[in-house]
Amino acid sequence: MKYPKDFGYMSIIQTVNDVKNTFLSRRELVCNFTGLGGKLKKLEAVDMITKEFKLSGKVVIPMRLQTHVGKPLVTGTFYVYDDEVLAKKHINPVIFERLEKSKAKQADAESTATESEKSE
Numbered sequence: 001m002k003y004p005k006d007f008g009y010m011s012i013i014q015t016v017n018d019v020k021n022t023f024l025s026r027r028e029l030v031c032n033f034t035g036l037g038g039k040l041k042k043l044e045a046v047d048m049i050t051k052e053f054k055l056s057g058k059v060v061i062p063m064r065l066q067t068h069v070g071k072p073l074v075t076g077t078f079y080v081y082d083d084e085v086l087a088k089k090h091i092n093p094v095i096f097e098r099l100e101k102s103k104a105k106q107a108d109a110e111s112t113a114t115e116s117e118k119s120e
Helices: 044-054 084-090 093-119
Strands: 013-021 027-036 058-065 074-081
Touching: 013 044, 027 044, 027 084, 027 093, 044 074, 044 093, 058 084, 058 093, 074 084
Parallel strands: none
Antiparallel strands: 013 027, 027 074, 058 074
16 A cells, blocks of 8 residues: 555654653654554654644654554654754764665655656
């Protein structure tokens, strides 16, 4: 079953835990995505969380996406920072490298798709 990019509906996100961590100056979100086991990517999850909680202009970092055996359920842990510099101080740089790599891969796939449309 194919899902559109924004999955068309936002009722599949259920908030498990929403904590404002004042010590680390971040918001920690734990959410369940129902019906998306094995289909959800980190960047898509970030887009969904940003739209659901109206976090535009903030830095949302996907820390973990955990699937559950035998269930179409994904539990995601996200950190929301107001400042990107503070986020880079607190979080392992490898996580940022992986996010940049996946963003570049996604942009490359989109550019390839537009080039194939132009050639037709």
